[in-house]
Amino acid sequence: MVSNRCKMAVKEELKKLKLHFMVVDLGEVEIMENISMDQRQLLKAALLDSGLELMDDKKSMLIEKIKNVIIEMVHHSTEPIKVNFSDYLSQKLSHDYTYLSNLFSEVQGTTIEQFIISHKTERIKELIIYGELNITEIAWKMNYSSVAHLSSQFKKVTGLSPSHFKQLKDKRRNPIEEIGNVND
Structure with a gap:
């Protein structure tokens, strides 16, 4: 869910x-x-x-919990994301991060980091579309070290700079359920 x-x-x-x-x-x-x-x-x-x-098996349930923790933090948190995701996931799910990371990669075919980046990119699209925050405020809210880092990562994922994305008439966003899936 x-x-x-x-x-x-x-x-x-x-x-x-x-x-x-x-x-x-x-x-x-x-x-x-x-x-x-x-x-x-x-x-x-x-x-x-x-x-x-x-889901009946423990590994699948743990993968879902990892996804849900990430989605909750990226899409539903009102506070700026100012924590280390690996520490947060380990603490929240009571498992060593290396175990979580290896399991996630094995089952999902992508890394936790890539899953997080996909979700952060989608959240950035949403924030750009709403237009309530400028790119500097979005970078701060999404815990990027700089606007340049956000822009670089955004462009790597979308092929567009945040400012070019903002100018598009047809802004394509993805449903949360489809973000980070290898088959996208």
């Missing part, structure tokens, strides 16, 4: 199956009762119809 819309879809499916939940958060659900295999299969099918997936 990567958005509030996903959380709402999951809650709706749980209600339809008359399953009571304590928590529906990004990447995890805590159900009050034990569910039967039939209920699990119904839930799995319903989630697939909504474009979501029920």
Whole structure:
């Protein structure tokens, strides 16, 4: 789950199956009762119809948690991003960063760093489109050491400078669910 819309879809499916939940958060659900295999299969099918997936294995769940922590920090944090992502992920997920990084690369076919850069680029596009902040303020908010660093990374990902992107009439943005996927 990567958005509030996903959380709402999951809650709706749980209600339809008359399953009571304590928590529906990004990447995890805590159900009050034990569910039967039939209920699990119904839930799995319903989630697939909504474009979501029920994950059973620990590694897949950990990958989802990594993605959700990154998405939460990049897209939903109101405070400037002023922490080291590797330390933050290790602390938040209670795993050594090297383990998280190797697992993520093995399963996703991209590095955590590239996933973060993809999301930061998308967030920068959003901030440029809204026009509330200038590029210097965006660089500060997104924890870049300089406007030049932001511009360089943005151009490497999009092929455009931030100022050229701002001038485009048709500003292409990607849904959060599609950012950082190797198949893009």
